[in-house]
Amino acid sequence: MPLFEAVGVRKRFGGVEALRGVDFSVEPGEVVGLMGDNGAGKSTLMKVICGAYRPDEGEIRMAGRPQVFRSPRDAAACGIAVVYQNLGLVDQRSVAANVFLGQEPRRFGLVDTRRMRAEAREVLTTLRIRIPSVRMPVAGLSGGQRQCIAIARAVHQGGELVLLDEPTAALGPEQQQNVLSLIRDLRERGKAVVVVSHNVDHVLEVADRVVVMRGGLVSGMRDVATTTAAEVVGLILGNAPAAAHDGAPHPSGELA
Structure with a gap:
């Protein structure tokens, strides 16, 4: 399920x-790349998933149970966490x-x-995030370290499904690889991402499936194991040839 x-x-x-009329699913321990050109609907779908928007029609389910998210707090209570590009760090x-x-945590108030x-x-040790000290202000961290701290917060605060908005944008090559390694670690720990x-290259490096809007x-x-960057780009641009599995059932039974 x-x-x-x-x-x-x-x-x-x-x-x-x-x-x-979007059908979209994520399995436990699966990394799904959500791609598409500007205006394709990715950001809107992500905000529906995390409770920032309420859908006008359709249904949201967690582990098979219908849910109504009236706010991001409702989604968080169901185990959905989101890390936006601005990270939301202080x-x-x-x-x-x-x-x-x-x-x-509080003690005596x-x-x-x-x-x-x-x-x-x-938490940081478990996720293999290297930070000089948990006492230092995050202003002194690199972009990649800050991204990892935001992801660690999402996981620590109960995220079983973690949504990452452009997690490698504006990072250097080494920092990008650190973030991609963290995404792999989340999958190994059974988190859905x-x-x-x-x-495209980063998505194909860490994802199990790519969904294009x-x-x-x-x-x-497309399953990452059987696709190419050129095929994914073709889907994004709208000129990829139809494939036999485009209309095949997802694991949940819905159509792509």
Whole structure:
């Protein structure tokens, strides 16, 4: 059973239909690359998944159970976490404080700093994230380290499905590889990950499946093991030849 399913999801903004009946699913321990040109509907779908938007039609399911997300808090309570491009980190606060942001442990009414630092070190060690000290402010970290801290926060705060918005954008080659390695580690730990990206090579490096959107619809799906960068680009541009498995059932039973 898929961890997450969106079935027949539609979303309108005035006279514009941003999503026109989208079916999308993610299995436990699966990395799905979500791709498409600007305006394809990727960002709208991601915001529906994380509860920022409510669909006008269609159904959201977690582990087969229908869900209604009235806010991102509802989605988070179901185990959905999102890391946007701006990361949402507080530069002046420590690494440990950012890992716990909004969920600080307390003792006698005060923030339990010792526990927060100890648990933050444990989280970072488990995810193999190398940071000089959990006491240092995140403003002193590199772009790649900051991205990893944001992902660690998403996992620590209960994310079983982690949505990553352009996680390697604006990073150097070494930092990009660190983030891609972290995505692989999340898969090994059974987390489901959706990577929204324009970088075809990075998606093919870490994803199990690639889902391509065009004009508010899913225009195609490819298994990474049997596709090429050229084929994925063709789907994005709308000139890829139809493949036999484009209309085949997903693991959840819906059509691509």
